[in-house]
Amino acid sequence: xxxxxxxxxxxxxxxxxxxxxxxxxxxxxxxxxxxxxxxxxxxxxxxxxxxxxxxxxxxxxxxxxxxxxxxxxxxxxxxxxxxxxxxxxxxxxxxxxxxxxxxxxxxxxxxxxxxxxxxxxxxxxxxxxxxxxxxxxxxxxxxxxxxxxxxxxxxxxxxxxxxxxxxxxxxxxxxxxxxxxxxxxxxxxxxxxxxxxxxxxxxxxxxxxxxxxxxxxxxxxxxxxxxxxxxxxxxxxxxxxx
Amino acid sequence: xxxxxxxxxxxxxxxxxxxxxxxxxxxxxxxxxxxxxxxxxxxxxxxxxxxxxxxxxxxxxxxxxxxxxxxxxxxxxxxxxxxxxxxxxxxxxxxxxxxxxxxxxxxxxxxxxxxxxxxxxxxxxxxxxxxxxxxxxxxxxxxxxxxxxxxxxxxxxxxxxxxxxxxxxxxxxxxxxxxxxxxxxxxxxxxxxxxxxxxxxxxxxxxxxxxxxxxxxxxxxxxxxxxxxxxxxxxxxxxxxx
Numbered sequence: 001x002x003x004x005x006x007x008x009x010x011x012x013x014x015x016x017x018x019x020x021x022x023x024x025x026x027x028x029x030x031x032x033x034x035x036x037x038x039x040x041x042x043x044x045x046x047x048x049x050x051x052x053x054x055x056x057x058x059x060x061x062x063x064x065x066x067x068x069x070x071x072x073x074x075x076x077x078x079x080x081x082x083x084x085x086x087x088x089x090x091x092x093x094x095x096x097x098x099x100x101x102x103x104x105x106x107x108x109x110x111x112x113x114x115x116x117x118x119x120x121x122x123x124x125x126x127x128x129x130x131x132x133x134x135x136x137x138x139x140x141x142x143x144x145x146x147x148x149x150x151x152x153x154x155x156x157x158x159x160x161x162x163x164x165x166x167x168x169x170x171x172x173x174x175x176x177x178x179x180x181x182x183x184x185x186x187x188x189x190x191x192x193x194x195x196x197x198x199x200x201x202x203x204x205x206x207x208x209x210x211x212x213x214x215x216x217x218x219x220x221x222x223x224x225x226x227x228x229x230x231x232x233x234x235x236x237x238x239x240x241x242x
Numbered sequence: 243x244x245x246x247x248x249x250x251x252x253x254x255x256x257x258x259x260x261x262x263x264x265x266x267x268x269x270x271x272x273x274x275x276x277x278x279x280x281x282x283x284x285x286x287x288x289x290x291x292x293x294x295x296x297x298x299x300x301x302x303x304x305x306x307x308x309x310x311x312x313x314x315x316x317x318x319x320x321x322x323x324x325x326x327x328x329x330x331x332x333x334x335x336x337x338x339x340x341x342x343x344x345x346x347x348x349x350x351x352x353x354x355x356x357x358x359x360x361x362x363x364x365x366x367x368x369x370x371x372x373x374x375x376x377x378x379x380x381x382x383x384x385x386x387x388x389x390x391x392x393x394x395x396x397x398x399x400x401x402x403x404x405x406x407x408x409x410x411x412x413x414x415x416x417x418x419x420x421x422x423x424x425x426x427x428x429x430x431x432x433x434x435x436x437x438x439x440x441x442x443x444x445x446x447x448x449x450x451x452x453x454x455x456x457x458x459x460x461x462x463x464x465x466x467x468x469x470x471x472x473x474x475x476x477x478x479x480x481x482x483x484x
Binding site for chain 1 (some may be wrong): 288307314315316318319320324328346349380415419420426429430436475
């Protein structure tokens, strides 16, 4: 009976970690959404809010890490349970980084708003962020439902994000060359785009962790981890893919 | 005697983690040094080597993480020992990220070499990377010698790196405005500079972890975690600080 009691408490502890991750995930999504909305809509109040919100994810990550280590030391879990706990530490790290990236976008919204530019500059960024947010929502769903099937599409989508980012990088370079007055805003926008591309990478990290939690195996590697914008030498001028 | 045997083995395990971190640290330093040398010297062979080297740090981080979890589960360490082990996980994560950032600089060396530009564009970057590497060497020394005193200077130096990065950001924007043919190279150089600034942040993370390992307390927060380049609206043209 004592043993059963311990088992129930252990389950509760695991459920606690899962719930905390769920709450971090929803929070990170909202931060990124609002950061991009603040940027596109030149809403500096919203940008400020996002910057302030970030502390929540920092604290949650620390909490989850401490809790997880205590559980490991006290319960000495094996196999699936250990994967759950170590997985929670990893995912909370990725979500905390996503929050940082959202905060950085919100901070840049201020500089970009002051150097106001035509709206066509923002179009690509919105599309890129929609794709990354869809990605993030789906991996969080896959985590909540422990569904390995939902993970399949995530990698293909990550390649799509990388390709879209590289194309946007090229497009923004072209705007700079077209008119030097675009340079400041476009440089900040390239950083925002890079941040979103990295949010996609973190979503892919989470997908890999979820896969490992569920199956106990690693997804086969050979994953294309980086965009190819570092190879861009001269913009084509029309923002098309290579 | 059996008990003593276990204790000796536990010490050996901790020493193993410390040695692994030391070897990761030396490797990460060299990668960053070589990536910047490849960039400044247009040495594409060296750039390719750095890109290939990165896999070593990825593997080491995974190894240390797995080893650490096994030790925690088996030994149920408390207080200082637990801090040592969790600290090793954190530091290996920072070193792995430093390797990624070095790899990204090496990749950009190719694009920058093709869009060859005057050497004055590189001067600021070399100085920034010297400062970040000094920072990294010192925190690794502080870790190896478990010296809390050596950590004091690290934060001040991080502020210096942030200020130098913001000034370099401004300078590179000015070069772009001066001549559109500089735009592609300068955009890549801004990313390289940002990577180096983030290497400085990771060194500061490591300093905080080392402080926690040694003292069991957190360094007081209010740490300036971000550069202020996101606020730059229009370049001053001379690359001076604000």
